[in-house]
Structure formats: structure tokens, C-alpha cells
Amino acid sequence: MVVGLGTGSTAYFAVERLGEKLKSGELKDIIAIPTSERTREQAESLGIPLCTLNEKSVLDVAIDGADEVDPDLALVKGGGGALLREKMVEVMAKKFVVIVDESKLCKGLGPGFPLPVEITPFCHMHTLRTIAALPSVAGCEAVLRMGSSSTNKPDGDNIAVTDNGNYIVDLHFKEPIKDVNKAAEELKNTVGVVDHGLFVGMSYQVIVAGKDGIKVAGTDGEPAWW
Numbered sequence: 152m153v154v155g156l157g158t159g160s161t162a163y164f165a166v167e168r169l170g171e172k173l174k175s176g177e178l179k180d181i182i183a184i185p186t187s188e189r190t191r192e193q194a195e196s197l198g199i200p201l202c203t204l205n206e207k208s209v210l211d212v213a214i215d216g217a218d219e220v221d222p223d224l225a226l227v228k229g230g231g232g233a234l235l236r237e238k239m240v241e242v243m244a245k246k247f248v249v250i251v252d253e254s255k256l257c258k259g260l261g262p263g264f265p266l267p268v269e270i271t272p273f274c275h276m277h278t279l280r281t282i283a284a285l286p287s288v289a290g291c292e293a294v295l296r297m298g299s300s301s302t303n304k305p306d307g308d309n310i311a312v313t314d315n316g317n318y319i320v321d322l323h324f325k326e327p328i329k330d331v332n333k334a335a336e337e338l339k340n341t342v343g344v345v346d347h348g349l350f351v352g353m354s355y356q357v358i359v360a361g362k363d364g365i366k367v368a369g370t371d372g373e374p375a376w377w
């Protein structure tokens with residue numbers, strides 16, 4: 152199997168478990184594609200065989216966390232700054248499995264977590280203003296991510312740089328995004344934007360850990376209950 156490995160504190164445990172299962176012999180014949188340098192380093196330390204999309208364009212499954220999940224299983228991702236590689240890898244997976252705790256579930260994407268947008272460094276403030284003026288994200292506050300790209304909290308004087316050498320603009324919303332598809336389209340069509348953290352129509356299933364145990368929403372599970 153070709154397996155996409157996500158990024159973040161939740162995906163970390165999935166990568167660790169995969170490493171354990173390979174080591175014990177419970178799983179064999181796995182090759183994995185990491186979605187960030189952090190995950191590549193973790194997977195290498197666990198002895199998980201790796202390749203890139205250059206070698207394998209189709210994945211059997213990809214597993215990753217998310218920052219927000221709405222009842223249509225649309226996601227906000229990229230809190231950890233890995234949204235571009237995550238989207239490139241996960242969009243090619245036959246099954247993209249999302250693993251979250253119940254704090255990530257929401258009725259509408261936006262107010263619960265800033266929406267990251269990866270942009271080119273060239274004239275980044277111009278691109279930031281252009282994004283903020285898009286009708287589909289009207290009213291949001293656009294903030295250039297500072298410090299480490301892997302946190303959306305400003306923690307330094309330096310602009311955060313992604314694994315791809317780009318910058319991130321975090322869009323802070325007070326109200327849920329009215330039309331997620333329109334926002335995805337307008338952001339993607341903005342020159343200077345590389346990609347955005349809206350993952351729409353990609354989730355195969357969402358596995359949710361909560362107070363009452365594990366629940367599954369999606370193709371093979373129950374419909375969204377939140």
C-alpha cells in the first residue's frame with residue numbers, strides 16, 4: 152500500500168502506530184509519502200520506507216488531522232503550515248481518512264480556527280490585501296503568520312516560512328464562511344496564492360475521538376451527527 156502521512160500532533164500518533172505495526176511485522180509492503188519535513192523526519196526515525204509523489208502519484212490511503220470539520224466533512228487545515236503538501240498528497244488518495252478529537256467539529260467553517268492561505272513571498276503584502284478584499288471572505292482579518300510556520304500564533308519577529316519557501320496568511324473570521332466552495336474558488340484563483348486550507352469534497356471518512364469513545368462519520372460510517 153501507498154500511505155500518505157499527515158502532519159500535526161494528531162497525525163503524529165498515526166505515524167507512530169504505523170511504525171510500530173511495521174516493526175512488529177503486523178503490516179508489510181507499505182511505502183509512505185510524508186506531507187512535511189517534520190513528518191518525513193519522524194517516519195525516517197521509525198524506519199518507515201518513504202517515497203514522494205514523483206515516484207507514486209496514487210495513494211491507497213492518507214491519514215491526517217484537521218483544524219475544523221463541518222457536517223459536510225469539509226475541512227480547514229494548515230494550522231501546522233503544511234497545507235500545500237497535505238493537499239497535494241491527500242487529493243491523490245483513494246481514501247483520505249481524517250482523525251480528530253471532538254473539539255474540531257463545527258457547524259460552519261471559519262470562526263473556530265483561522266483559515267491558512269499559502270502565498271508566494273513576492274509582494275506578499277499586496278497578495279494579503281488582495282485576499283482580504285475577496286467577496287467570499289469579506290469581513291475576515293488577514294494576518295501574516297510570524298515565527299514558526301507550524302503554529303498559527305505569532306511568536307517572533309520573523310515571517311514564518313513553509314517547507315516550500317512560501318508565506319502564510321491566516322484569515323480570522325467572526326462568522327462562519329457563507330459559501331465554502333466560492334471561497335475555495337476565489338482564493339485558488341488569486342494570483343500570488345499557492346493554495347489554501349479549505350479541503351472540500353476530499354474526506355473519505357472522519358474518525359472522531361470524544362468523551363464517549365470513537366465515532367466515525369463518512370462513507371463507511373454514520374453521517375455527521377454534529
Ligand SMILES: O=C(CO)[C@H](O)[C@H](O)COP(=O)(O)O
Binds near residue numbers: 160162227228234237
Ligand atoms: O493541517 C495540519 C497541519 O498543517 C494539521 O493536520 C492540523 O493543523 C491539525 O493539527 P493537530 O492534530 O496538531 O491539531
